[in-house]
Amino acid sequence: MSPLGLYEPGSSPLHRLGAGWKFLALLAFAMMTFVLHSPLALAGCVLGVAVAYLVGRIPPRRCWQAVRLLIPLLLVVFLLQWWMLGLDSAAVVCLRLLGALAAANLFTLTTRVDDLVTAVERGLGPLRRFGVRPERIGLLVGLTLQAVAALSTIATQVREAQRARNAERSFPAFGVPFLVRTLRHSDELGEALAARGVGDD
Numbered sequence: 001m002s003p004l005g006l007y008e009p010g011s012s013p014l015h016r017l018g019a020g021w022k023f024l025a026l027l028a029f030a031m032m033t034f035v036l037h038s039p040l041a042l043a044g045c046v047l048g049v050a051v052a053y054l055v056g057r058i059p060p061r062r063c064w065q066a067v068r069l070l071i072p073l074l075l076v077v078f079l080l081q082w083w084m085l086g087l088d089s090a091a092v093v094c095l096r097l098l099g100a101l102a103a104a105n106l107f108t109l110t111t112r113v114d115d116l117v118t119a120v121e122r123g124l125g126p127l128r129r130f131g132v133r134p135e136r137i138g139l140l141v142g143l144t145l146q147a148v149a150a151l152s153t154i155a156t157q158v159r160e161a162q163r164a165r166n167a168e169r170s171f172p173a174f175g176v177p178f179l180v181r182t183l184r185h186s187d188e189l190g191e192a193l194a195a196r197g198v199g200d201d
Contacts, residue, residue, distance in 0.1 A: 007112050014056040014110040020119035026107045033099045039088065042095035049102045056110050066105050074098060117142040154181045 009015075014022070029045070036042050053063060074094050081090035117138040124134035158177045165173065 006108070008058060008062055008109045010057055010110065012055060012057045012110070014052065014106070017110075018119065019111050019115040020123055022107055022111055023116065023119060026103055029103050030100045033096045036096075037092060039091045039095060042092060042099060045099045046095055046102070049099055049106065052103075052106055056106060058106070058109055062109060066102065070098065070101060113142050150185055154178060154185065157181075 029049075033042060033045055036045070074097060077097060078090045078094045081093045120141050121134040121138040124132055124137055128134060155178060158174055158181065161177065162173050
């Protein structure tokens with residue numbers, strides 16, 4: 001199971017909300033976090049996302065999986081920003097990242113990929129007259145989300161194999177299998193798309 005981005009089945013209000021509306025809300029929230037410059041206001045945004053996780057009835061294990069991945073990233077960013085720009089700037093940057101990434105993770109946890117692809121195709125339908133191909137853009141969105149989930153799954157499986165071999169501190173023991181499995185996944189995806197005639201025209 002991927003730590004980030006896999007759909008968590010449920011019947012909460014967030015699960016029932018249309019994928020298109022959730023996507024627009026996510027974009028608006030991300031824009032808001034990058035417009036705000038007050039640590040207090042950004043902390044309020046993060047608190048709002050935490051409340052949304054409760055509304056979405058996300059199991060604690062899924063929340064912990066996300067936190068476990070975000071904490072090391074945020075710690076490194078915070079220390080670098082603190083060293084270069086000061087404490088206030090470091091807090092602003094980390095709160096922005098935390099809010100945006102947590103909201104994006106919540107979106108993927110409560111939204112099926114197929115529903116999002118359908119919403120994107122429907123929303124871009126009027127642009128077809130201008131040469132836009134909504135089905136291609138929808139396919140790109142779906143493949144992007146699935147690629148993130150696939151890479152997270154590969155990374156988790158490789159890390160577990162490292163632990164089984166007592167090689168957790170060895171970068172080659174992680175990097176080489178991860179690279180090989182990623183390239184293999186890319187080849188399989190390319191073959192699947194070619195078999196369906198994607199890109200022939």
